[in-house]
Amino acid sequence: xxxxVTDGAAPAVEDFFRSRWVEAPAGAEMLxxxxxxxxxxxxxxxxxxxxxxxxxxxxxxxxxxxVRSAVLLTRNAAAAAPVVVCRERCAxxxxxxxxxxxxxxxxxxxxxxxxxxxxxxxxxxxxxGVAGENVAVAETxxxxxxxxxxxxxxxxxxxxxxxxxAGGVEFSEAIMTTDRFPKRVTLRLDGVTLSAQAKGAGMxxxxxxxxxxxxxxxxxxxxxxxxxRRAVAGSFERITVDGQMSTNDTVVLQATGASGKPLPEGxxxxxxxxxxxxxxxxxxxxxxTGRVLVSEAAxxxxxxxxxxxIANSPLVKTALTGRDPNWGRIAQAAGQAxxxxxxxxxxxxxxxxxxxxxxxxxxxxxxxxxxxxxxAHVYFADLTHEYIRINAEYTT
Amino acid sequence: xxxxVTDGAAPAVEDFFRSRWVEAPAGAEMLxxxxxxxxxxxxxxxxxxxxxxxxxxxxxxxxxxxVRSAVLLTRNAAAAAPVVVCRERCAxxxxxxxxxxxxxxxxxxxxxxxxxxxxxxxxxxxxxGVAGENVAVAETxxxxxxxxxxxxxxxxxxxxxxxxxAGGVEFSEAIMTTDRFPKRVTLRLDGVTLSAQAKGAGMxxxxxxxxxxxxxxxxxxxxxxxxxRRAVAGSFERITVDGQMSTNDTVVLQATGASGKPLPEGxxxxxxxxxxxxxxxxxxxxxxTGRVLVSEAAxxxxxxxxxxxIANSPLVKTALTGRDPNWGRIAQAAGQAxxxxxxxxxxxxxxxxxxxxxxxxxxxxxxxxxxxxxxAHVYFADLTHEYIRINAEYTT
Numbered sequence: 001x002x003x004x005v006t007d008g009a010a011p012a013v014e015d016f017f018r019s020r021w022v023e024a025p026a027g028a029e030m031l032x033x034x035x036x037x038x039x040x041x042x043x044x045x046x047x048x049x050x051x052x053x054x055x056x057x058x059x060x061x062x063x064x065x066x067v068r069s070a071v072l073l074t075r076n077a078a079a080a081a082p083v084v085v086c087r088e089r090c091a092x093x094x095x096x097x098x099x100x101x102x103x104x105x106x107x108x109x110x111x112x113x114x115x116x117x118x119x120x121x122x123x124x125x126x127x128x129g130v131a132g133e134n135v136a137v138a139e140t141x142x143x144x145x146x147x148x149x150x151x152x153x154x155x156x157x158x159x160x161x162x163x164x165x166a167g168g169v170e171f172s173e174a175i176m177t178t179d180r181f182p183k184r185v186t187l188r189l190d191g192v193t194l195s196a197q198a199k200g201a202g203m204x205x206x207x208x209x210x211x212x213x214x215x216x217x218x219x220x221x222x223x224x225x226x227x228x229r230r231a232v233a234g235s236f237e238r239i240t241v242d243g244q245m246s247t248n249d250t251v252v253l254q255a256t257g258a259s260g261k262p263l264p265e266g267x268x269x270x271x272x273x274x275x276x277x278x279x280x281x282x283x284x285x286x287x288x289t290g291r292v293l294v295s296e297a298a299x300x301x302x303x304x305x306x307x308x309x310i311a312n313s314p315l316v317k318t319a320l321t322g323r324d325p326n327w328g329r330i331a332q333a334a335g336q337a338x339x340x341x342x343x344x345x346x347x348x349x350x351x352x353x354x355x356x357x358x359x360x361x362x363x364x365x366x367x368x369x370x371x372x373x374x375x376a377h378v379y380f381a382d383l384t385h386e387y388i389r390i391n392a393e394y395t396t
Numbered sequence: 397x398x399x400x401v402t403d404g405a406a407p408a409v410e411d412f413f414r415s416r417w418v419e420a421p422a423g424a425e426m427l428x429x430x431x432x433x434x435x436x437x438x439x440x441x442x443x444x445x446x447x448x449x450x451x452x453x454x455x456x457x458x459x460x461x462x463v464r465s466a467v468l469l470t471r472n473a474a475a476a477a478p479v480v481v482c483r484e485r486c487a488x489x490x491x492x493x494x495x496x497x498x499x500x501x502x503x504x505x506x507x508x509x510x511x512x513x514x515x516x517x518x519x520x521x522x523x524x525g526v527a528g529e530n531v532a533v534a535e536t537x538x539x540x541x542x543x544x545x546x547x548x549x550x551x552x553x554x555x556x557x558x559x560x561x562a563g564g565v566e567f568s569e570a571i572m573t574t575d576r577f578p579k580r581v582t583l584r585l586d587g588v589t590l591s592a593q594a595k596g597a598g599m600x601x602x603x604x605x606x607x608x609x610x611x612x613x614x615x616x617x618x619x620x621x622x623x624x625r626r627a628v629a630g631s632f633e634r635i636t637v638d639g640q641m642s643t644n645d646t647v648v649l650q651a652t653g654a655s656g657k658p659l660p661e662g663x664x665x666x667x668x669x670x671x672x673x674x675x676x677x678x679x680x681x682x683x684x685t686g687r688v689l690v691s692e693a694a695x696x697x698x699x700x701x702x703x704x705x706i707a708n709s710p711l712v713k714t715a716l717t718g719r720d721p722n723w724g725r726i727a728q729a730a731g732q733a734x735x736x737x738x739x740x741x742x743x744x745x746x747x748x749x750x751x752x753x754x755x756x757x758x759x760x761x762x763x764x765x766x767x768x769x770x771x772a773h774v775y776f777a778d779l780t781h782e783y784i785r786i787n788a789e790y791t792t
Contacts, residue, residue: 075735075736076728076731076732076735077730077731077732077733077734077735077736077737077738077739078727078728078730078731078734078739078741078742079731107724108724108727108741108742108743110741110743143724143727143728144723144724144727144743144744242710242711243709243710244709244710244711244728244729244732245728245731245732245735246728247727247728247731313639313640314638314639314640314710314779314783314787315638315640315787318783318784318787318788319787319788321784321788322787322788322789324788327540328503328504328539328540331474331504331539331540331643332472332474332539332640332641332642332643333640334473334474335472335473335474335475335641335643336472336473336640336641337473338473338474339471339472339473339641340471340473341473342473343473343474345474345504345506346474346504347504347506347540348540383710383784383788384784384788385781385784385785385788387710387714387784388714388717388779388780388781388783388784389781391710391711391714391715391718392714392715392717392718392720392779392780392781393718
């Protein structure tokens, strides 16, 4: 799926909403991803964390003081310094600005890491003229390595001089790590504009899987946290590349309300689901994406548990890679997730496995457990030689 | 580790007990693995399930009517027909004979599968002259494919004519599937003899991971089930190749008591742990085995959960493959297992990661959580290109 949205041109609706599992919002007008929602400016610069002159500091600012926001953070108990700073020192419902570095996750860096994340946050606050608590900070990259804070602070100051309403592409590229392609969109529907930028590709050099996503809109959003939680529950929380939860995952929604119009129903969900699927498709070595639908489970927890067991099974993942319609691996994973329980014997009649063996880039599989009426689905990456190469052959 | 014990000669103690994690029982005398414990006879024949004339039916009989036994079976909810037959139709504490096929797991085969497993069991019972309920049946191989029961029944009859006290090697080879080397031992200590045969290599063509293990002794074992449960809890339940629970796992202990001597303390544990480690070392594509020790956990459940999260993390597994001393991946997996909890930030001071980067065939890693006094350990296989090749490039 590389290369579909790599420059600043407005894509066709079907080029952005290209997954079979996402319903494109009817009537959406696609804009250049460089253009942010009204009231937002952004920039990306190179400070030196990444080689080759690639941009590695992103800055995003909302010019509306009354902006409302929500921030969702990883629950990993070994959360990185920027996550701790956001959680403990940030007004998460009133985020004006976001500062990001790509190249250093600032994770497992102790007290110095916290001090560095705070310094980064405060430099951004000063540069754009807002209070420190109104700035969210996100970082992604190598872990356990002290941040080159002087370089980052220089980058933040430089970025503040480049902030532009057309900075979406620059910002989206400044947050990338091992991503093979950028993930971003700007669109207009029912009188509101929404722009979003995401990154994530499984794992990053050489430490942690991280996904970041930033969403801006001029829509009126009554309860940003509730809206964001619902949309994330159906998107970023439904995907798995390698089953590994990052120390740095961060999702930010900012809504100015300046359009006076509500967020069209389903718009945020569709955008976040497509971006989440882009992350799976860009997973380390991913060749094919699968969706597993578990139905007829006894309850929602059980459906979820079985779906995740199947999605994270290396046997199912490699069957997807090898186009092997091997329903036995689905049955085995389901049986393991239900260890100790009774279930009707799964087999070809209760398992939809044909697309495992097809050439479909997005393969749909399913299993009916015959235990009740609950269901759940999970999107997942396959498991390829390239995953092994990236993760085994790179040595710190 | 291939090739260490491949013929019928008695190995040196240190050649069988070759893992750094197993303490060889002091004073043990190694015998030829062909020789079974007194009172047992076995055979292996080719009936046609496997190609190339390889043996694929094994039969093992105890000539002591008063033999005591214990059988442990997989808890997978999609358990295979032989497991269901053992669980529901077998006197598990009085197993006289064991009949095994390798080549067809007889899993997900419905009512016909149950009928076939019963027919196999009854043919063995008739051939050796014991009641059907005193025969355990085990199968391993392809799944979802009807068993060629006529071939198996011919094999059982042929095997019954070849039963021999020196049939241990034949039997151990007749139960192999994709195993690269046989796993078996016979030894004598403190007046008792113990023989054992195991198989397992991660997953088998093309369906399920399966481990089987059969143990025979002339020792007096007061509570075979308790003895076996304890030894299995410290061995087969402490290993993971790919995190996948089989539909067919079966462990059988038979003890005649004819020696009048008790089982020496620790003997069964050491033998089963070494056999379990042979299965990990023979895992699909395994190059290195790891042991992760989690200590200072809040309680035993937590220690176990964190240890399994680390052992099953594809990032930790590939770091082991790549000899990458990447402690961040251990920290990340521990943090994920403790999601939502508080933990002191893990780092180089609390993680023993050096052996990840060494050439040690068996690498020891550890993490101290700083949350309490509980601990747990898990043995695991790395994740290699060969695993992907075997599981993705084989198409049913």
